[in-house]
Amino acid sequence: MPETNRIEFKEKLTKEIDLEKEVIAFLNYNEGGFIYIGIDKMGTVVGVKDIDGDMLKIKDRLKTNIIPSCMGLFDISSEEKDGKDIIKITVASGSEKPYYKRKYGMSEKGAYIRNGTAADPMPQKMIDELFAKRTKTSIGKIRSSRQDLTFEQLKIYYEGKGITLNKNFAKNLELLTEKGEYNYVAYLMADENGTSIKLAKYNGLTRVDLTENPDFGYESLIKATKQVLDKIEIENKSDTSITSAERIDKRPWSSIALREAILNAFVHNDYTTEVPPKFEIFDDRIEITSTGGLPNGLSKDEFFEGFSVPRNKELMRIYKDLELVEQLGSGVPRILEYYGRECFKFSENFLRMTFPKEDITPQVKTMPVKESDESAPQVTPQVTPQVKKLIWAISDEMGREEIQTKLNLSDKRNYRENYQKPAINLDLIEMTIPEKPNSSLQKYRLTDKGKELKKLMSK
Template sequence: MSETNRIEYKSQLTKDLDLEKEVVAFLNYREGGNVYIGIDNDGKVCGLSDPDGDALKIKDRIRNNISPSAMGLFDVVAEKQDGKDVIRIIVASGSEKPYFKKKFGMTEKGCYIRMGTAAEPMPQFMIDKLFSSRTRNSIGKINSHRQDLGFEQLRIYYDEKKKTLNKQFRKNLELLTEDGFLNYAGYLLADENNISVKVAKYSGNSRVDLIENNEYGYCSIIKATKSVLNKMEIENRTAATITPKERNEQRLWNAIALREAIINAMVHNDYTREIAPKFEIFADRFEITSAGSLPEGLSKDEFFEGYSVPRNKELMRVFKDLEMVEQLGSGVPRILEYYGKACFHFSENFLRMEFPASERVTESSTTQVTPQVTPHVTPHVTPHVTPQVEKLLNVIDDTHNSQELMEMLELVNRKYFRKSYLQPAVNAGLIELTIPDKPRSSKQQYRITEKGKQLRSSAMKLDKN
């Protein structure tokens, strides 16, 4: 394969190789690009003798020799081609153009742009034009509302990946403004903030009947993201259709696409508007709405082809450090693989993703069962126990009133709780009333029966197996 406007080949990494020029050119190019080390100009694979050592040198050179900071805008990936080791440098288009080599500054010797298959010096008039329109309203340039912030949650997540945050981590992770104050990226990653991340659930296909309203915000955006992922892992149950010949299983949503979409929304949301992504579960679909439409200079076609223009490079870097994202530009193609372009909806100020469910998410009032096909949802304690009753059995451990049980289940709709959780459990003899002769008593409480305990114990054993 020959070089293109988005592909550059270099046979070896040497001190004489002007790697920074190639990277700067792609940072300034609206589509970004890829630099391959270990392949010559003719496309012949030469291979590298020390790919790991070369990868470290590449990261250091890009980090130290290019301005504005390119951290969060590039990946260095080791690959095999023709059985030989090569390195691929994935470069995203930056939002703070013009990028330049620090040694020469914002001049024609320091600024480059991709033209065809070559990195060409950027004319001074273009440098001046880009600088005058440079995006300054970013989370890296906005001062945090608070400067008395802690980062214990972030330290724990880095420790889990055997990475240490030293005393200079605020500077190293670009959580400070040029004046040395904590920026809005630091605010989002801190232990406490005022960003509310919600996962709402409705009984129908509209927002009329809210049955759950889970809030995971006011903490590190990393912790909030993991909480949303965990919540949706629980919601994304496996539906099974049993016929006389076979059992067909399918989750409500594709797990890979779901994870990519949630993380993409958290990383690329426009937080300068102080709005967090919103996650909503309907009876027929799952919706994600994030602030900000397409990044400036990126068309819909380029978006769908996987060209990456990270809106929040500081967040992208941390998410990559914690291995929550793999490489730049990989999220959208993975979503498209399962749901296609139709799941994306763009407006002037928002991006919405819609994922249809493989079957009804919330139970309808009537369920028809034929002898030929039996709808069945796993996991169940028994075929007669709904997921809602199963959840109730899992949380009840003493005597509780209805309000306490609703809070434990994170429910807000009392009518839905009684109809779908409490009453079926009582009717099945799994939950009993403490004042059975006065079911409407204000002092009424509920406790699990021996039958309920046996079913719960059986379910735990099945889960372990």
């Protein structure tokens, strides 16, 4: 993987490495980009020794040294490549260009733009033109109509993630205007507001026969988001069939795709219109509609490829803090793993996602059996000795490190490629948090099919 106009390599993180310059160049670039720490200029993976420490240093440098604030516009994650740990920084294209170094201000010495594989100083003429076009109506700049706001709900959600909001939280979370008053972001996050979040359920295929119309608004947008997620999860109940060979669960919609679509609608809705996202359930489909078409400068192809231009960087930052969203630009590609591009409909002022309902009539599957035991599944040649060892090692719910220790395996890549991944592909084990595959709380357990195989192995 060579360096490109969207990919930059850094061998290691030091004070001499001008990381801010590279990030600023991507923020000012229409497509954003990726910076990898632990890969040299030749593309050779050298790894990162103190990955947690370096990730904290990166976040602090970008938060402190770049103007306007780029919080919510970058994502820092760890990856494993060639058996070594590296850091990946995903940078979105910013909506408040030009971005520049705090130390040097809005000058050619402080502002940069991506040019091929280099970060070049931005000409003063371009700086002046971008500043003249800078968005003045973002929700971070709009003064809240109410200034008597409280944030107990938001504090509870942060405390649930082990984060205590101090007395400066409003400034740190960008809930204030330049004059120090609560902005529209604060209004949306407050315990009480006038934003109504509608969820409608209809009997039939049209909007004629309304059967349910709960309102999850007038509260913190985070609380409303969780209520919509819970309601849709109830509607997306699975139909189960249990046979002597296996248990078959089938949902009418992909729970992963629905979750991503709901979160995208909340985070990227254009709240400057004061029109919130809308969620509708029909007998044959679910429709999710958000206000605002494609962000400026983003084409449909770039949208589907996962290029990220967050409309509301302040909301993105809060949703990331609370682990509701994971990585910049990952939502749409995840949806496309389950549904086609035709499910997205764009207009000048709206984006609608329509997910057709699948037939959930259970299809009973039969499994090969041995003549001596008609109730037991036959172990196929696909089940390797490594997978059998993994199945034998797992009891209840176990974390990756715990399983590796039990198997006496030190190489994470070997475990992932030869043990875990094949077992998941064969539906023998499953994740406890499938919607967040990289969660630090992730654990693994045997499926019913895996349990049957373990019984057979014990015989």
